[in-house]
């Protein structure tokens with residue numbers, strides 16, 4: 796499943812709309828029921844309107860009625876080239892993922908299906924702010 800998820804992230808990356816940075820990212824989210832929902836980053840001339848690949852995938856999935864996720868694979872780098880580095884999710888995306896996942900949610904940052912690192916979200920977002928924080 797991990798390889799399939801990474802392949803989906805690499806594939807989604809090809810659709811990244813990145814005319815300004817040239818930094819193309821793909822993400823693939825594994826839902827609780829085993830579906831894969833992919834997303835890419837979408838830039839905008841008004842830079843603040845840009846959306847990351849991870850959030851694209853999460854918002855897509857939620858808009859399809861899926862709200863529980865097991866893992867996400869992320870791959871990013873210069874458009875048109877193989878990823879050279881691991882693309883870690885930004886702070887905003889870590890926070891968005893935190894809204895819909897359990898403690899064992901896995902974040903996989905990949906350069907290829909054979910070259911990746913895997914983290915629990917809790918390690919990337921310790922003491923995250925969640926719904927229970929405001930009850």
Ligand code: ZN
Pocket residue numbers: 847848849850884885886887888889
């Ligand atoms: Zn982000």
